[in-house]
Amino acid sequence: MGGDRRYGDDVLAGNWRRRRTVPEVDAEPDLVVEDADSGFCGAVVGFESGAVTLEDRHGRRRHFPLAPAAFLLDGQPVTLRRPAPAPTAPRQRQRTASGSIAVANQPARVARASRIWVEGVHDAALVERIWGDDLRVEGVVVEPLDGIDDLATRVAEFAPGPRRRLGVMVDHLVPGSKESRIVAAVDSPYVLVTGHPYVDVWQAVKPDRVGLRQWPRIPPGQPWKDGVCAAVGVAEPAEMWRRILARVRGYQDVETPLINAMERMIDFVTVPPPG
Template sequence: MPAERDLVVEDADSGFCGAVVACDKEAVTLEDRFGKRRLFPLDPAAFLLDGKIVTLVRPAAATAETHRRSASGSIAVEGLRARVARQSRIYVEGVHDAALVERIWGHDLRVEGVVVEYLEGVDDLPEIVEEFAPEPGRRLGVLVDHLVPGSKESRIAARVTSPDVLVVGHPFIDIWQAVKPSSVGIPAWPDVPRGVPWKEGVIAALGWRMAPADAWRRILGSVSSFADLEPELLGRVEELIDFVTEAP
């Protein structure tokens, strides 16, 4: 289905519904009825049109994009001077998560004045939230790994009830899996037997003779834009940025 301007579709993953306002060879921009815009990669079978699954493609008559885009796909702000940091924050689980978010959304975060910090795990998340003392104008967004029903992470997240905190997550065991295998140059992320440390198990299964830190550098080095990441992560980070920058 050509992504013609004003075509109304729904992103199948996030449920975001809006009209097409722009489209280039990699992504489409949708605007909802409140004027909020979101960028989505042109992945196969990623949208719903009148309840039916469709694949959006760039219209044949589309003109070349004249604006430079950031790694997240947003229009880059030329001559950017970082905005003074907001009181609101985004917390992620670990240093790898923070590095990946910076790689893709660093430009956007500096435009908005949002600082990303890492927690080294979420076991103490309720206490961390209490110490942060969220309130309107001082919001907290938290990105959690492996946030699936019945997981330890889901039980911890359920204990956070402040309206000024948004806890979202992706289904991957580790942030490594949020990078598309094709971008890394592998057919798929291997299954690791229960009881085997996940990173070490992945490295062994792939036949990489390197330490986890070196493996991560290889993975991160394969990421240059949002198109290298899975939609399950893209949507959640965009959701957090919207939440912490929303006017009280």
């Protein structure tokens, strides 16, 4: 690990492998950990013969024994354990990640003409993680836009109507922002543009879920994601995003403004057409 000090000065000091307080953690898929001996850092992608398989950001895979205190999670030693298999008996009134009552044995509905647009692929992945089950039941497709600078043009090309509604979720939708001025140009009763106040959808994830007391304050003019990575000691945004998404299991892990925006859009685009 060389001179990397992001884990503190004494993580490896003393006979830490024998500490009785080292916690056990389920090696859930996409959990990002570091092998304490080799420094190899990667996401959990599977198991093989008593070992866990990690994949780093370059796609390289290695197997590591599930030994006591053999890994670092957010800089702290942990013992990984293979998660217990999911119970086979169905639970009554199971809920989806969004908190909705799950519909058993319900096939995905044929996609509606209506759509939900989000700004980028990270937004789309987070929406899928929490609301994916609900959207498949409703037949609603979520599409990333790669930014909203041409939103008015894209909306006109979509040609919204009574049977072709459109919901758009916008990052940093606050009074006086560039985003608010772009949104003001969209005027259709069949389009709902809503959003959240966070600079990026990363910030809509509760900071304690990723081991932070609060999201770092990044000076204006500096790319926000790059600034966050530098502040927390992560090499690049792709690695940071994998860590963030791995910690999101449901609506409890994100802030209320994002939840409200998504629920409004789902309700809007699933309004039954007239006649």
